[in-house]
Amino acid sequence: MPARPSAPRRLPAVLRTPVGLAGTGLLTLLLTVAVLAPVLWGDAAEAIDTAAMLQGSSADHWAGTDNLGRDLMLRTLVATRLSLVLALAATALAVAVGLLLGTASLLLGARAGRLVTAGVNIAVAFPGLLLALFFAVVFGVGQVGSVLAIGLAGAPAFARLCQTLVAGVASRDYVAAARLAGVGRLRILLRHVLPNVGGPLVVNATIGAGGALLSFAGLSFLGLGVQAPAYDWGRLMQDGLNRIYLDPLAALVPGLAVVVAGLAFNLTGEAVARGFSIDTADGLGGVSLLAGGAVRTRRGRARRDRAAGAAASRTAPGAVAPDPTVADDGASGAGPGGASGAGPDGASGAVLDVADLVVTVPTPGGPVRPVRGVTFRVGRGEAVGVVGESGSGKTLTALAVARLLEAPTTVTARTLRFQGADLLATDLTAAQRTLLDTLLGTELAMVFQDPMSSFNPVRRMGTQLAEGARHHLRLGRRAARERAVDRLRAVRIPDPDRRAGQYPHEFSGGMRQRAMIGLGLMGSPALIVADEPTTALDVTVQRQVLDLLAEVRAQDAVALLLISHDVSVVADVCDRVLVMYAGRVVEDLPAAHLATGARHPYTRALVSAVPHLATDLDRPLTVIPGRPVDPADVPAGCPFAPRCPLADARCRTEDPELVDGVACWHPGERRPAEPAVVVA
């Protein structure tokens, strides 16, 4: 894993983007003018010329002159300093007050904090300009008054943002840990909370400065802000407005200055925001996809949402088995009876045939290939498990097979056939494409890890199940709903008629996962691809879901591709197991051989690393030293060699091919010290 570059190092890169470049360019220009203009033209802008009063645009006075004959162009340039100083002062005030109010709940404790929060909530409800006008009246007209007015008017919104961000970080475990370590509240705020909310706050302050600038222009324009003889852009606009029909430039030039300054602040804020959002995401966009089923927290898994959403539209579909569009390969003739016969070698019976599957993800550091040539078949009714660690490419393999990877991620393969249909065909007519979609929609079912994010939370379960059936086979509303209820019954959901009218949150985790399987069964699937379907579930619920999958398989000879990090789950359910490491299949073996017949040292290590209810308590658990391969940096030779006890010189230079079910130069060999077999 590359070192996470810190924000300061990232910023220059961000500023090189068009938005960042434009923003910082404008801001630099603005600041230069603010510093230099009063020095260079301060006196000229004050020079009264009674001979040239209220003139329009001319060669001498580009923007014309005012009622005392002063050059408006120069006045606009000179006004830059005052306008910016006032805007920044007001922003600083807003940020300071906002921070104070926003962090109060953390510093004062729950009860006092609640009062402050309530106060801020009320203040936020008033429109900013209204507050500004109110304060302007309270503090009186003039520069100080308007700085106070605009600053205080901006504070509630900032306080609110601050509260939300602080609350988010304050609930993190590292704050709890610091509290347990005896760190005081103020130190927690300064060391843990503020640095982690700084990004969004800085961004908001920048954008807030743009807003303050506009507010000043507004206040001065209304005559509540800067008073003559001082002048800022708003003041100039007000003066120019009276003759806007005669001489539009008098009002437009200061107006333009406001627009340019506003843009400079906002674009810079935007660019900085992007810089921080990259920084706060764990790694870069593309790379986080590589992590696939990586971190198995039992909490949110938002990054799957997109894929799951795509799946829902794709897997929900036809009611009655459609006329198999590509069933000319005799696959459909095999029927349930042919299930057992179709092993890895049963060429014609393969539901899924994958050869040399490669998934490429573009990253800023160049294209990365998290899946590097995966070859396997799934026979009719066969259950194949895929195991491996985070980053082994198992999830991406599943998504590639289901055609759920979208640009910029690319999928290539020598063969990628589902039910005989070429999934990589590009020269399809619209009709053929529809047929392919229907085939995938009705015969390939997908089950994801987190059933909560697989369903649309605001639509009823029955409707969501019925949706695809109506779309693909033009089933009537009632028929589709009946099918949905029937499928919910098939996956053992009690009282399916009532349940179909409920929303996803009314289902328990296990029930949602069963409903997800039911969604896949709306068609007549030939293959269920299940990506860590039980990882988010408790053991007892996991048992139910695994039993359900086994039952579905047995009834309809449905093939199963089960992706899991848990060897014992895979061994429990599957006939055959593919062990993946660094984007390759390193061993392909019958599940029954996992315990004792594994030949790849990685497979053996995986099996003995998992404690089970018969693990020898007197011996330490097997540990695989080192860490999984980073897809962006795959070592030469066998990728497992750096962690392998058997590795020799050849392993470090030559990458073994998958031959006879194992990709290893030392298949089946044991290190003398390696525990022989983990027998109960």
Add this chain to the structure above:
Amino acid sequence: MSELRFDDVTVRYGSGRRATTAVDGVRLVVPPGQVVGLVGESGSGKSTLARAAVGLVPVHSGRVLLDGEPVARRRRGPSPVQMVFQDPASSLDPRMTVGESIAEAVPHRTGGGAAALRAEVARLLTLVHLDPDRAGAYPGQLSGGQRQRVAIARALAARPRLVVADEITSALDVSIQGAVLNLVRELQRDLGLTVLFISHNLAVVRYVATQVAVLHHGRVVEQGTTAQVLGEPRHDYTRSLLAAVPAPLTSTEPVSTEPVSTEPASTRSTT
């Protein structure tokens, strides 16, 4: 090391009619120098009990006592009960080096200056089998397993009398999980650490804990030695939990009959 006692502890969330009882009258003792496993499903109240043990969640009724003293009310300094959290990705401040995170938990009164603090951090990192040179690394530069070791080191830095480990391996890859479990056993053995070890994984609990308590709907339904509870479960719920665990990968045809070699590590574990 000390004894942790949950004395009829009830924890409620919310108030009035909408209050839910997460932990309901739990009586549990974690004897000194022992690892007590707490198992149960999500929503059974495991994590709430853990947070109540360290005072992060207020107790509605009952008391959490450490050697007879209430845990929750302390004035300053590190809590005598430290906690290791589930997800090392969120339990370490991403903007602090691991050395800083650990140093923060070292009690100030230990004396010495910056050098002594550095030495202490190095000692703790070595204790959890990390290279002391990694003190300058940010959490983002470490793997999940390494981050969890850092989290354990930070908990130990506070010189705790008891450590609560809340699902510390469930966010980790299987290959890393083993290393962390080995570390927990080793620390318990070498330092005589008292641990409340919470997990939904019975096999993991069986491996590290000497005693087990089963939590169901906020109540302890069964407790006893690990061998007793997992070997001869008396409560229906414990039985259903055990029945749901995937069968161990037992061999039907032993291939190798090599004698088990004696590794240095295994020799140590038997002494």
